[in-house]
Amino acid sequence: MLRKTLYGLAIAAGLIHATWAASQDGLPTAQVQSAGTAEAAPYDGVVEAVRQTVMAAQVPGAIVALPVKAGDVVKEGQVLVRIDARAAAQNSAASEAQVQAARAALELATKDFERQQQLYRKEYISQAAFERAESQYRATSAQLRAQIAQASAANIQSGFYTVKAPYAGVIADVPVSLGDMAMPGRPLLTIYAPSALRVTASVPQTALARVAAGQPVKVELPGLPADRQWLTRPQLQVLPTIDAGTHSAQVRVDLPADVKGVTPGMFARVWLPSQAVGAGRLYVPSSAIVRRAEMTGLYVIDAKGQPILRQVRTGRTEGDRIEILSGVSAGERVVLDPQAAARAR
DSSP states (O other): OOOOOBOOOOOBOOEEEEEEEEOTTOOEEEEEEEEOEEEEEEEEEEEEESSEEEEEBSSOEEEEEOOOOTTOEEOTTOEEEEEOOHHHHHHHHHHHHHHHHHHHHHHHHHHHHHHHHHHHHTTSSOHHHHHHHHHHHHHHHHHHHHHHHHHHHHHHHHHTTEEEOSSSEEEEEOOOOTTOEEOBTOEEEEEEOTTSEEEEEEEEHHHHTTBOTTOOEEEEOTTSOGGGSEEEESOOEEOSOOOTTTOEEEEEEEOOTTOOSOOTTOEEEEEEEEEEEEOOOEEEEGGGEEEETTEEEEEEEOTTSOEEEEEOEEEEEETTEEEEEESOOTTOEEESOHHHHHHHO
16 A cells, blocks of 8 residues: 655754664664754855956967967976967077177277276376267167067067967866967967866855754766765855846865866756754665656555555755655564565565
């Protein structure tokens, strides 16, 4: 005989205490109890990269090398894009030649100044002639320093034609192609560090006041397999600004560095604990669930110690347990092996 008891759906994340025992028929069972707990409410969010960089060109030129594509894993300092630098190389060579010419001019001015200084000491030339020689020496020395600075700037600018990875990461997007014209400010590619990810969600201002401080936060990643969809994180960051249009604030939860299969842009949920205390949710081990056609149920031990099939309505799955929305109450025993329960009947 089937019983169906409907219970209100609480938003709390339940804590389950299962006591293992055996029925009169020797069937393994579990007594499920629901403990009161802080309520938790879900808020839709998105996975973001903590370190994500849009790399743009600093100099104009044609793209002559593009050795990476979207999805490639790169190392720090690896060459990502090369821009035609032939003109820059010629400018750098010209600057070096001007430095050499300035050095030669300074050597000549130095020798001339030393001769004029000796003549002035012997009073063979006037003070005005000596001052002109000294002024020429200082001007030539300053010109050499200017040429050296200009050559250094040309060498630095030559490095702008090679774009390298600022850190180890993954190429997310490459909006340019080989042969395209790079212009200052035009994005060349996007790179992010997969070891530093977070989930960002918008939470109404009224809900922030009810968030329980110091409570762990649960993150749900529906795009992953069932055994990796739930993560518990100890900290929650609330940004200090409120959006004037939606009256909501952004909250951020950092993900573990070793999380697998998660990329920026994935859908996620953040379950925030509230200060309110509710009755808690009911969970049973996933192995106790039996599905027959469109019916979902489990075997419950009745007062006579016999297993009875009862229809239930299930909710979300967390690890090796599943939430029961209706059809079972706290304190009842459920059979962990439905096939054995069916044979026992």
